Structures are given as C-alpha cells and as structure tokens.
Amino acid sequence: MGCDASGFNGLTRTWQESLGQADLVVAPARLLDDLGRQLKTASPGGGPALLASDGLIPLLSRLRLALERSETVIVLASGDPLWFGIGRMLLHHLPAGCLRFHPAPTSLQLAFARLGRPWQDARWISLHGRDPEPLAQALQQRPAALGVLCDPYQGGAQSVRLLLASSGLEAAYHFWLAERLGHPDERLRCLAPADPLPSDLDRLHLVVLIAATPTAPAAETLPLFGLEDGLWLQHEDQPGLMTKREVRIQLLADLDLPERGVLWDVGAGVGSVGLEALRLRPQLQLWAIERRVGAAALIGTNAARLQVHPAGILEAEAPAALAGLPDPDRVLIGGGGRRRDALLQAVLQRLRPGGIVVVPLATLEALAPVRQAMEQAGLRVGINQLQAWRGTPLGDGTRMMPLNPVLVLRGRRT
Numbered sequence: 383m384g385c386d387a388s389g390f391n392g393l394t395r396t397w398q399e400s401l402g403q404a405d406l407v408v409a410p411a412r413l414l415d416d417l418g419r420q421l422k423t424a425s426p427g428g429g430p431a432l433l434a435s436d437g438l439i440p441l442l443s444r445l446r447l448a449l450e451r452s453e454t455v456i457v458l459a460s461g462d463p464l465w466f467g468i469g470r471m472l473l474h475h476l477p478a479g480c481l482r483f484h485p486a487p488t489s490l491q492l493a494f495a496r497l498g499r500p501w502q503d504a505r506w507i508s509l510h511g512r513d514p515e516p517l518a519q520a521l522q523q524r525p526a527a528l529g530v531l532c533d534p535y536q537g538g539a540q541s542v543r544l545l546l547a548s549s550g551l552e553a554a555y556h557f558w559l560a561e562r563l564g565h566p567d568e569r570l571r572c573l574a575p576a577d578p579l580p581s582d583l584d585r586l587h588l589v590v591l592i593a594a595t596p597t598a599p600a601a602e603t604l605p606l607f608g609l610e611d612g613l614w615l616q617h618e619d620q621p622g623l624m625t626k627r628e629v630r631i632q633l634l635a636d637l638d639l640p641e642r643g644v645l646w647d648v649g650a651g652v653g654s655v656g657l658e659a660l661r662l663r664p665q666l667q668l669w670a671i672e673r674r675v676g677a678a679a680l681i682g683t684n685a686a687r688l689q690v691h692p693a694g695i696l697e698a699e700a701p702a703a704l705a706g707l708p709d710p711d712r713v714l715i716g717g718g719g720r721r722r723d724a725l726l727q728a729v730l731q732r733l734r735p736g737g738i739v740v741v742p743l744a745t746l747e748a749l750a751p752v753r754q755a756m757e758q759a760g761l762r763v764g765i766n767q768l769q770a771w772r773g774t775p776l777g778d779g780t781r782m783m784p785l786n787p788v789l790v791l792r793g794r795r796t
Contacts, residue, residue, distance in 0.1 A: 384461050384486030386564020387586055389413040390420040392486075404430045405453035406444070411436050412586075413458060435459075435468060442475050449480060460586075461488035466508050466531060490529045492563040493590050496570045501527060509533045514545055518774050518783045521549045524621030526593045528555075534585040537775055542589045544775040547575070550627055553596040554612035561587040593621070601689045607634055607658050614652050615684050617674060624652045625716065628770035629742065629788050636740045636766075636792045637712050639663045644693075644734075646710040647671065648700050648725065649717020653681035653692075656714070660690035667693040669710075671703050673717075701728035709734050715741045723751060730759040733795050743789040752791050761793035 386392045389409070390401070401407055401417075402425040409417055411434040421429035435441055435457065448455045462485035463469035469483055487495070494501035504527035507517045511533060520528060532538040539559055546552055552575045561569040561584040573579070596613050604613075608631045614624060625633065633655050639645070642665045647656030650670035660668050670681050670692055678697040685692055696703045700717070701724055709732045715725060729739060739761065741752050749765070756763045767789050771782035 383456055383458055383484045384463055384467075385458050386486060386492065387460070387562040387568065388565045389458070390417050392564055397484075398424065401456055402429055403454070404456045405451075406431045406433060406448055406455045407458065408433045408435045408441065408445075408455065409458035410434065410460070417458075430456075438471070445472075445476060449476070461486055461491075466510065487564075489531070489560070489563050489588050490590075493529065493558070493560045493570070493588060494527075496560065496563065496568075497558065497590065497592070499527070499592065501529075503527060504529055506531070509536060509541065511536075514541065514774055514776060514781070515783055517542070517545055518549065518772070521546065521551055522626075522785070524551075524554065524593065524616055525591075526618075526621070528591040530589040530591070532588055534587075537778075538585075539579055539583065539587060539589050541775045542591075543579070546591070548772050548774050549612075550610035551612035553610065554593060555591040556594045558590040558592065559583075559587060560590060563588075598687045604661075604688070607631065607662055609654075609658060609688075613687075614654055615680055615687070616652060617676065617680060620674070625654050625742070626770075626785055628785065629768055630655055630658060632766075632768050632790060633714060633740055633742060634658060634662065636738075636790060637714060638738055639666065640711055641665060643667070643711035644669065644708050646704070646707065646713045646729070648704075648713065648715050648729070649673075650677070650681060650695075651716060653684045653695075655716070656692065657681070657685055657688055657690050660685075660692065661688060664690065666712075667708065669694045669696065669707050671696045671698060671700050673697070673699050701725045704728055704732065711737050713737070713739045715739065722748065723755065726752060726755050730755065730761075735795055737795045739793045741791045741793075743791065744786065746789070749789055749791065756791065756793035759793075759795075761795050764792045766790045766792070 402421055407430045414432055414434055418432055433444055459467045463483055465488050472481055490506055505520055505525045506529040507520055508531040530542050557573045559571055559573055599613055608627055611627050639659055639662055641663055644667045645659055647670045650656055650672040653670050656668045656670050678695045681695050711734050713729050743749055753763055767787055769787045770785045773780045774783045
C-alpha cells in the first residue's frame with residue numbers, strides 16, 4: 383500500500399483500521415516508531431507485529447512464513463509500490479496471486495501538484511543505484527520539465543546540480559528541491575545556482591527541473607566565444623536542436639573568419655554559430671537562414687541579447703532564399719537534409735575566390751556526396767571528426783560522458 387511521507391496520518395480512516403487488524407505491518411524503518419505509537423493507540427489488543435522493510439533477506443523470510451500461516455500482511459511503501467518501489471521485488475520473490483497493490487500519489491505527482499504545474503510533458507529519471515548517463519542525455523534534449531529521483535548515497539541533489547553545471551545548462555532551468563512530500567514538515571524551494579544545498583537536506587528528496595528563459599546576459603561578462611549552451615533561447619517545440627558548445631568552437635575555427643566579408647549561416651537553428659561569429663568579427667555581414675516557423679524572431683532575440691547585429695535573418699527555405707543575398711566569403715551549412723545536394727550546389731556557384739564552406743554532418747553516409755561535390759567544384763577539402771566528452775559526477779568521482787560525434791568537412795576555394 384502506498385503512502386506519503388506522513389505515514390499513518392496520511393492514510394484514510396479505512397486503511398488505518400486495516401493496519402490495526404493486520405497480523406503484520408511492514409514499513410520503512412523511518413516510519414516504524416510513529417506507526418508503533420499510532421497502532422498501539424488504535425488497537426486495544428496491542429496491534430500487529432511490525433517489521434522494517436529495509437533488510438531484504440529477513441523481510442522475505444518473514445513474508446514467506448506469513449504466507450504459510452495465512453496471515454494478513456500490509457506492506458507500506460512510498461507513493462506507488464510499482465513505480466521504482468518495493469512492488470517489483472515482491473513480485474519477483476512471492477507468488478503474484480497473493481499480492482494486491484494500492485498506490486498513493488508518487489513523489490513526482492506530489493511535486494508537480496505543489497508547483498501547480500501540469501506534468502503531462504514532463505520526463506523523469508531515477509538515479510537510485512543507476513548510472514547518471516541517462517540524465518546527461520535527457521538534459522541534452524532540453525525537456526520542458528524533468529523530475530529526478532535522487533539517490534542520497536550517490537550524491538543526491540548535488541549530483542544533479544553538478545551535472546546541470548557540466549552541461550552548461552544552469553541558466554536554462556529552475557532548480558526545485560522537494561523534501562518529505564506529504565509530511566507536515568515538507569519543504570519545496572527553488573535554489574539559484576549560487577545557493578548552497580540545505581545543510582539539513584532530508585534523505586527523502588527529489589529534484590524537479592523546470593525550463594526557464596535564461597536571463598539576458600551582460601555582454602561584457604561573456605567570454606569572447608564558446609558561450610554556454612544554456613544561454614541560448616530555444617525553439618519551444620524542438621528544444622536541444624542547436625550546435626553544442628564544443629562543436630561551435632570548432633566550426634568557428636574552421637570558418638577562419640575574415641575581418642570583413644559576407645557570412646551565410648544556412649540552417650541557422652537558434653543562430654548560435656553565426657551570432658558568435660559576429661562577436662568575433664563585428665564587421666562581418668551575417669545572413670542567417672532558417673526555415674522553422676518562428677526562427678526569425680528567435681534568432682533576432684538571441685542577437686539582441688548578445689548585442690550583435692546580423693545583416694539579415696530569413697525565415698525561408700534554402701536554396702531559394704539565397705538568390706537575393708550578396709555572394710558569400712564564408713558559408714556554414716548546418717541543415718539541408720535531403721535537399722543538401724541542391725543547397726551545396728547553389729552555394730558552390732556563388733562562393734567567392736578564397737571562400738570557405740564548412741559542413742558539419744551527423745552520419746557517415748552524408749560525407750561522400752558532400753566531399754565529391756566540393757572536390758568537383760575545385761575546392762581543397764579537409765575532413766575532421768570531432769568527438770567531445772563532458773565530465774559528469776559519478777558518486778565521489780567524475781565520469782566522462784560522450785556527446786554525439788560530428789564529421790566536419792571544410793572546403794576552400796583557391
């Protein structure tokens with residue numbers, strides 16, 4: 383039977399009476415003292431026997447004995463026993479026909495209820511005895527809301543915080559810390575990145591990350607390039623589809639940006655590469671082209687936040703959108719998909735002498751036709767594979783988590 387952190391007092395009267403009539407009540411050790419007092423008061427005959435559920439071997443031995451004796455046993459568990467709870471273990475070791483499950487709201491449900499936020503779009507990750515890699519991968523997809531069930535023996539909320547920082551996403555999320563949900567002493571608070579975790583943080587806690595609009599940065603406090611991923615505003619319907627910091631740095635280097643000239647950023651996404659190029663070379667003419675609805679407004683807002691000024695932002699399909707633009711000195715092709723061949727041909731026809739085209743690719747199959755088209759156009763072609771890892775917390779140490787590898791083709795017109 384599920385319950386919240388308040389234990390006996392959070393149950394209905396019917397279930398309180400059922401506890402008193404049981405032969406054996408099993409519960410987490412933290413609830414046993416209170417249960418003993420409550421059941422002694424409610425049961426004139428002394429009440430049921432009590433057993434902590436924390437020790438697996440003695441628990442299973444006693445439950446098997448209860449089955450042999452046809453005793454009535456109630457096992458209390460936090461939230462839904464079949465959602466990261468004791469239910470799975472009971473089903474594995476005991477006959478399913480002797481078990482009945484009665485869930486209570488999970489800690490995740492309670493957290494969103496306290497926040498007053500719908501949670502049908504939320505994702506969740508459990509870190510209880512698990513590798514942090516799924517959490518790192520989930521953060522790269524920039525979910526609108528993410529609940530994290532924390533393991534106090536592997537760093538708890540601090541592990542989530544360190545992983546959020548290593549992903550460069552501290553500015554992109556509100557960090558909610560929820561403790562002892564359902565208990566009279568429950569706590570729910572939002573911590574800023576600089577706030578320390580409570581010194582009396584309860585072991586029974588979870589973290590909820592809610593996507594937030596990053597505060598507009600003070601341009602003078604930002605690095606010259608290589609801005610954190612969390613500083614960029616995203617497309618709400620496709621969060622996470624942007625060039626990651628490590629790849630962005632490499633692409634900016636491969637573009638070999640001139641002091642003046644024309645830069646086309648085709649498939650600009652949120653504008654991250656082109657806008658960082660303007661921070662490096664303010665006198666460049668940047669033309670950002672992106673076909674997604676709302677792209678022009680988003681890229682324009684990101685540009686204003688960084689105090690840079692593109693020559694133009696086009697919310698249109700390439701290659702048709704390129705016709706009215708000045709010939710480029712530098713081109714980054716970040717999109718194209720099935721139209722990449724036609725797009726690349728349109729770019730190669732317009733590229734000025736000495737110009738450079740850079741094409742990042744996610745698949746091996748796309749490499750050969752792009753390379754062939756560049757070489758046939760007389761460009762000198764170079765190929766690199768970029769593989770980056772980010773350090774993420776793992777217990778008391780650090781584990782290196784890989785980002786997706788990227789193939790980068792660079793062609794220069796001689």
